[in-house]
Amino acid sequence: MAVRNETRVTQFILLGLSSDPNLQLTFFLLFLLMYLLTVAGNLLIVLTIVVDSHLHSPMYFLLSNLSLLDLGFSTVAIPKSLVNFLSHTRSISFNDCIAQMFFLHLFGGVECFHLVLMAYDRYVAICNPLRYTTIMSRRVCLLMVVSTWVIGFLHACGQVFPTIQLPFCGPNEINHFYCDAHPISALACSNTFISENSDMINSGILILGCFLVVSMSYTYIICAVLKIRSAEGRQKAFSTCASHILVVTLYFGPLVFMYMRPPVTFSGDKLISGFYTIVTPVLNPFIYTLRNEQVKKAMRRLGGKKVFSAVA
Template sequence: MAVRNETGVTEFILLGLSSDPKLQIVYFVLFLMIYLLTIAGNLLIMVTIYVDSELHTPMYFFLSHLSFLDLGFSTVAVPKSLANFVSQSRIISFRDCIAQLFFMHFFGGAECLHLTLMAYDRYVAICNPLRYTTIMSRRICLLLVVSTWVGGLMHGFGQTFPAIQLPFCGPNEIDHFFCDTHALSLLACSRTFFSETADIINSGTLALSSFVVLSISYSYIISTILKIRSAEGRQKAFSTCASHILVVTLFFAPMVFMYMRPSVTFPADKLVSGFYTIITPVLNPFIYTLRNEKVKKSIKRLRGRKGFLCGDAY
């Protein structure tokens, strides 16, 4: 994508979370610890699923890709924030800002679709167990994952293209810790109706389509689970969906708050943005591993190995 900027603004200043030097050190340590945990947790899940042949099933295949998306999503925003916390200069070039904006929405859009895909996988597993291996074949799983990446690309371009059309003539201070659509729109020196409308339509289409699939999938899932006669069977079925429902809630709730509205600022914006870019990616590995005995046993076996014998991944 060619980045066009016909105005005099060639760089922006990210104001971050605070101008207090002491607080910046606190934020640096906190962000660094969380980011390292994010890397360790998501890499552990990806390696465990790749190495353990017992986890070469569609459910864990999708989980490993979710970990990759979480890792990428967090990496787009956190390293630059860490550098700004310990630097006197918080400058980001116009091109780097646009690139950060694109990749934030690319990974965010792909993860939104991927969580929807995981709901469909649980629907097939619970509502059509006898046909599960046929419906969710390796080829179909690969095509579904590729479709989430294509959807993420389309969402990223859809959010970025209106932003690069905005004229910026100053000021150039972004009241955020990363470049985002709302923050940039507020700095434009002319009306941003097209940009705001495009943002809402793009995000709304993604959110609405995901919500419809999620709602239909879980309506059938809950209906099927309630028909299970044994309490143990119902509990096991609910357990397989509980982690996913929690992750979906943690991801979608702040996203809807941030992007399904016009370009206005609220005091809670930075906190909400920090939640879905920093907190959610580090929570997901713990949510899935702490509630999944199979993954925990695989991690224990992985730690007990003297070396990795990597077979073919699913």
């Protein structure tokens, strides 16, 4: 594996966030805490929406799907990182590395389009309230969600295929805590111009397209909300949209910095990429529940049912 141009790399070494043993333990505890909060928070939202019939509407159907996406996104990246924080080798096989990259881009791509659907849902609810139930029917919602998975799958394939065509003959140390296209391509022992630029174009079109559609949707929404005569109505509309806008900002901001630029490595890349793979998934449940009275009431009803069942 160490002989260039003669032996193909069969595994990579993930350098992680630090080589300091004390920092490794600190990162392990931090990542573990955030992952447990991500799992608990997102599963609680999904369970609440599934159980409570008051939340069986398109907005909450999309919210439950977002929670599942966040859960999948974190599960692809964090468990392997937790193992590596306590391991001396920090190795990952070539196939596992490619699989991790594929699923990260799958969940990431689907989430980009899912945020577009959530923005469109709020646009219809506020700008066309009388036609909301017709436009956002159960069948339409299901078709839109399925379409996001199809597009996300194609995006992930577009990221993985150029990378696996590259020859890897050493070195095999990835300067990251998970496998991604640019850090892997940097290890290839051939010209990576086509591969890295196709990755940038693929991700750039997806991220920029979704971001522009979301921005346009919320521009129309804000204009429509400002025309509402009732102060209570404006406040309720702004409250719902504020949560969505905050999630969009937290998610797309780091993505724009990481993927809509030439293939150049910066010292802060690992921390920024950790923001949308670790921080955002754990924040989303709190953002939506703390600002959504219906979800909080549903959680209290769910807690009441559990208490009643335990007493019975």
